[in-house]
Amino acid sequence: MGIINWIIDLGPSVMMPIIFFVLALCFRVKIGSAFKSAMLVGIGFVGISLIITLLLESMGPAAEAMVKRFGLELTVIDPGWPVAAAIGWGTPIVPFAVAGIILLNILFLFLKLTKTVNIDIFNFWTFMIIGALVYSITDNVWISTLITLIHFAVVLKIGDLTAPKIQSTFNLKGVSFAHGITAVFVPFGILINWIIERIPGLRDVKADPESITKKFGVFGEPLTLGAIIGVVLGILAGFNIGDVLTLGITVAAVMVLLPKMVGVLVEGLTIIRDAAEDFLKRRFPDREFYISMDTALLIAHPSVLATGLLMIPSTLLLAVILPGNRLLPFTDLASLSFLFAMCAPFLKQNMVRLYITGLVIMTMVLYIGTDISGTFTDAAKIANVSLPSNISDSTELANLVGGASTPLGWLLIKITSIFY
Template identity: 30%
Template sequence: MIFIIALFLKVKPKTAMMSAFYAGVGLTGFGWIISQFTPVVTTIIKQMVDNTGIDLPVVDIGWQAGSLATFGSSVGLTFFVFGLLFELIIFALGITKIFMPSNLWNNFGFMLWGTLAYFVTQNVWLSLGLSFFMLLYALLLAEVQADRWSDYYGVKNATVSSLHNIEQVIPALILDPLWNLLGFNKVKMTPAAFKDKLGVFGEPTTLGALLGLIIGIIGNLNNLGDLKAWGQILQFAIQLSAVMTIFPLVTGVFAKAFTPLAEEIDKNRQTKAAEQGEVTDELNDKKRWFLGVDDGVGYGEPATIISGVILIPIMVVIAFLLPGNKTLPIVDLIALPFMVESIVALTRGNILKVIANGIVWFTLGLYASSWLGTIYTGAVSHYGAAIPAGVVLITSFNLVARPLNALVFAAFITQNPLWIGLCIVIYLGLLFGLRRYRAQIWTYLKQMADKNAGFSGSSDKIEY
């Protein structure tokens, strides 16, 4: 898909071919690192759970089971085919300025919720309607954050648009005035500030080792007198340090897949604007559009991966203390850096704000996941994989612990025209506002991001 898009944008065949290879190599690298690191993290987290005595019935076994189920359902497969056509049509009509087909894989997020709805209602049209509606508002949120994401992560005219990682735009927007009131914007908690203040101890490699040491100790609190436990602690410290060192390098390779495309988009935009005598300012250019890219592009950026790793033990503790929660996040905790990208971009890497937003939103997500536990387990066992032995209910912290998505899902499965209609009306109102005031929205978000102290620029973020 990347190769085809590149040729369509009149990128030289050689460059288009290399873009396609870089995309494949980057994704493969992500897969290798995460597949090797996930069992390690899972082991430590399970030990943390055992030490705290957590007993929660809805167990997070990772997003893979959910994605598999989407391709095993008729609703999921139908959306995979017609969703692609729909994405092309709404882009051509200007309903969205995000070219989603370049991020084709992440369609499984929309397919998942349609599959869950069909499992509950057995209504094909309603379930497909839910998937298409979620696509529409995900693209709207992706466009709202697009200028900030592109600026912060250093990939021109690109943004993430996956359903499971885009709704964090909501808390980042709503809660930012509160965090500023509390003075969070004045706290210099950015990778650049860490390096300035801590020297070598502020480097992601060293921070990874220190965070790994802390998490490892928490996971072995009952065995600190055991030499074997310290072996595991020190090994995990090096493994986390390796992830935080290697991931940015792989991210840099992956970003190379989109750089020629993004630059060509920008070149074409400026050429057309010059021919027509129009303003070429990026914030005010109504014709500016963006490639939908995989969230992996931003995973290895220092503020992103540091924030995500810090949130791992925090979310485990919250899951234990939260009244009424039934969800135990385990495997998908490694996906937390993916889950905070929008917040990182909108707050310009203010790690304190990222953690605060994550705590609020993902705590609400635990309630959503707890409510959906029975539905998700039934759908996955029916359309996808077998449930692991000894597990009562399953979930995916990354896919299902989503307050906004769960709320829309709840409205649709009522099959009540009033609630469904309300969702559509709200979306249309927001779309109208975005189309009419996009420049003002982006200007506000830039001003909002600039209020954060300690930011030293984002041009070198990907190549860190």
């Protein structure tokens, strides 16, 4: 656990270059090229982290202001995905779950049940958060670990099945996304796209970034869309004119800079990917392998990022009008793009289809969060997590962006609770 905690504390921007450097050497990449590749991956992660932090720090006050301005008074608070990550990494199941995930991945690779090599250790919490909630119900390490591994196995398979489409759409050859937060929602995106294709009029709406740019010129480019969305959100938040304009420029900057940082990371990834492909094809000519990556690589697409921003006020509205909902969207409002990023290729990167899918996903998340709030709060107490200063210790908790607030996570938790 000391070694695991040391690695996790390094953060993705340090941990991932070390992992990729070792991988590059294993795949016989020359040490100079391995170093360059690993550094580009690290620089890409730093750039992505800085830009996402810029977005979160800009949108956080706007989201908080909208909550206050609209007078939302709900009894379950969203403390943000860092709290969920702390819960995932903070329960007694961690050493067993981490070892189990790694061994299960190796076993599946050996049995040809998966093509994905999941090296995204930092995001193991997206699986372990389910185990943490189950542990708060059962007080049983082994059952909780088993549930964690079931969740991981399902998500790993979804990562395999979705990889070809995502690779071709986002030009990310050789990677997959076995990510517990977003992978589970892909089947819903596919189903919604199937329904839209059978609705005259709606199926003919072209709202992908390329079509919008072609139709509106500069006014349809990502930087303009970002500026417009930022200004609208600033107005909804009740900001003064200076803050409204600042938010517009900031969101426009994120729309332009984030894809460039992803490009830097992919440049480093390509060196290792090509070497790995040659190495593995010589030894396993009939096999194909994917490297699992963080969904942060996908939110840079203009359709995903723009839709995520539009979902902020929409999610607040849903929280008010949905009967029986008690979850107040709060800290994770700026991170909503992560929930449907993997759906984009299956929705033709169409922002209208993505927005409709986002509404369906957020409806599920709000109801699931409301239902599991007691269990989530108990798990937070067991893990002794530090809550944000603006959240009372007596408040019930649930996340918008976290593996526990997905249909699969909810199902596993409810099945376990039947027997305890």
